[in-house]
Amino acid sequence: MLYVFCRYCIMEDLETDLLKFKGFYVHHKAFDNDFLENLDDFEIRDDDIFVVTYPKSGTIWAQQILSLIYFEEHRKRTENLETIHRVPFLEYSSGHIDFGKRPSPRLFVTHLPYYLVPRGLKDKKAKIVYIYRNPKDVMCSCFHYVNTYPIFKAVDTIEAFMKQFLEGKVVGGLWFDHVRGWYEHRNNFNIQFMMYEEMKKDLRSSVLKLCKFLGEDLSEETLDGVVKQASFENMKDDPLANNESTLYRNFGPKLREGHFLRKGTALWKI
Ligand code: A3P
Numbered sequence: 716m717l718y719v720f721c722r723y724c725i726m727e728d729l730e731t732d733l734l735k736f737k738g739f740y741v742h743h744k745a746f747d748n749d750f751l752e753n754l755d756d757f758e759i760r761d762d763d764i765f766v767v768t769y770p771k772s773g774t775i776w777a778q779q780i781l782s783l784i785y786f787e788e789h790r791k792r793t794e795n796l797e798t799i800h801r802v803p804f805l806e807y808s809s810g811h812i813d814f815g816k817r818p819s820p821r822l823f824v825t826h827l828p829y830y831l832v833p834r835g836l837k838d839k840k841a842k843i844v845y846i847y848r849n850p851k852d853v854m855c856s857c858f859h860y861v862n863t864y865p866i867f868k869a870v871d872t873i874e875a876f877m878k879q880f881l882e883g884k885v886v887g888g889l890w891f892d893h894v895r896g897w898y899e900h901r902n903n904f905n906i907q908f909m910m911y912e913e914m915k916k917d918l919r920s921s922v923l924k925l926c927k928f929l930g931e932d933l934s935e936e937t938l939d940g941v942v943k944q945a946s947f948e949n950m951k952d953d954p955l956a957n958n959e960s961t962l963y964r965n966f967g968p969k970l971r972e973g974h975f976l977r978k979g980t981a982l983w984k985i
């Protein structure tokens with residue numbers, strides 16, 4: 716059965732609680748109809764920075780790296796603010812944050828496909844960092860994620876989840892569409908692609924590459940600090956980096972033992 720919620724939005728899959736908005740799956744609880752419908756006109760500033768990812772590709776990692784680069788108070792831990800508030804989600808934060816009042820440079824993350832982002836990005840205003848990760852690790856990470864937090868419908872087996880994933884019936888839609896869409900339209904955007912596996916192999920070089928793209932010149936000491944504080948081990952233990960309390964507030968108590976930063980490993984060795 717199909718339920719139409721708004722002009723563009725259809726509750727397609729009651730099994731998984733997903734809403735399809737203009738061909739893209741979002742979770743119905745996080746859905747803000749008005750904001751998404753008007754997103755094309757969302758005002759983009761030249762110095763805005765967007766991280767774009769398919770879910771489970773290292774979004775939280777990028778949030779931590781950007782927070783460390785741009786906020787001394789985050790590096791020095793003098794301010795008690797989680798990275799999700801420094802680098803908020805574009806599509807999931809609309810009710811709580813007045814983006815227009817945020818000082819520049821504004822930092823955002825989004826899981827949106829290339830065709831749903833604000834028009835200003837397509838005019839090459841602002842910088843975009845697209846992080847991608849091999850789909851098997853993404854699928855595995857997502858399987859554990861949906862079975863850990865109560866807002867998702869749990870899936871019994873990895874085989875059942877793989878079916879959903881390969882049909883694109885997950886938040887973020889089909890992995891192939893997301894990556895291919897952004898890659899094929901790369902010339903329309905001011906975009907830098909970064910690979911999770913490359914970051915894993917050599918985080919220092921990846922941070923340097925990112926800084927070059929962003930035009931940020933970090934001292935050796937600051938760079939060392941960013942690399943150290945963005946390590947998996949550090950982030951897993953750091954409540955400001957792993958967004959633990961926001962996850963608890965928004966998703967409720969976990970259904971089982973588990974951590975958002977689960978394993979942080981890469982199947983592909985590059
Ligand atoms: P796993 O579940 O495989 O461990 P996202 O933020 O896009 O949802 O991605 C979450 C995934 O990125 C998780 O993967 C998490 O462990 C991994 N991750 C987060 N920070 C990381 C880091 N510093 N190093 C390596 N992997 C990291």
